[in-house]
Amino acid sequence: MLAAIWAQDEQGTIGKENRLPWHLPNDLKFFKQMTEDNTIIMGRKTFEGMGGRPLPNRQTIVLTRDKAYHANGVIVFHTVEEVLEYAKNFSGITFIAGGSAVYEDFLPYCDVLYRTVIHHSFDGDTKFPAVVWDDWTLINLSVGEQDEKNSYAYQFETYQRKVAAD
Structure with missing residues (x-):
């Protein structure tokens, strides 16, 4: 299964300078919980923006046009x-984790x-690409807990692709 996972602000902003x-620790916990024991796909700039090292307990795949990378x-x-071939043969979830061009692809x-x-x-400086929301069904929404470490109001949403009618 192929899934995208991201956080954005109300204007669709997902990043600044990679x-x-x-800083929202509960979202980082959610990301960790969802992606552990699975695979994450990210572009080279996103990978290097995270420190250029794989995250523990998941397979990291870096997508780049640079053949020497x-x-x-x-x-x-x-x-x-x-x-796509990797995801088809992987028994877990293959998560698309950024950046914007990788999500769009x-x-x-x-x-x-x-x-x-x-x-x-x-x-x-980076927005999430346009989503045709009519193709998706909201299947879960949960409001995140604000506290001294998580100072912004936020919510987690899960969407499933609608099956096309015959």
């Missing part, structure tokens, strides 16, 4: 087709979307 423009502890793919193939919406507006 990093998250906010190498990073320790990750698989490097160069095409969408390589990722894979949205047509995703079965499920996991979106965290932060009810705030941040300065950023």
Whole structure:
């Protein structure tokens, strides 16, 4: 199964200078909980923006056009087709985890979307690509808990792709 997972502000901002423009520990916990023991796919800039090292307890795949690119502890793919073939043969969930161009490439193939919406507006340079929401059904919504460490209102949303009618 192929799924996209991301956090965004109310304007669709997902990043600034290849990093998250906010600090929301509960969203990071959600990301960890969802992706552990699965595979995450990200572009080279996103991977390097996270420190250039794989996250523990999950397979990391870096997607890049640079045929000479190498990073320790990750698989490097160069095409969408390589990722789709991998996902087809992987028994767990293959999560698309950024950046914007990678999300755009894979949205047509995703079965499920996991979106965290932060009810705030941040300065950023990267937006999530346009989603045709008519193709998706909201199957779960839960309001996140605000506290001293999670100072923004936010919610977790899960969408499933609608099955096309015959």
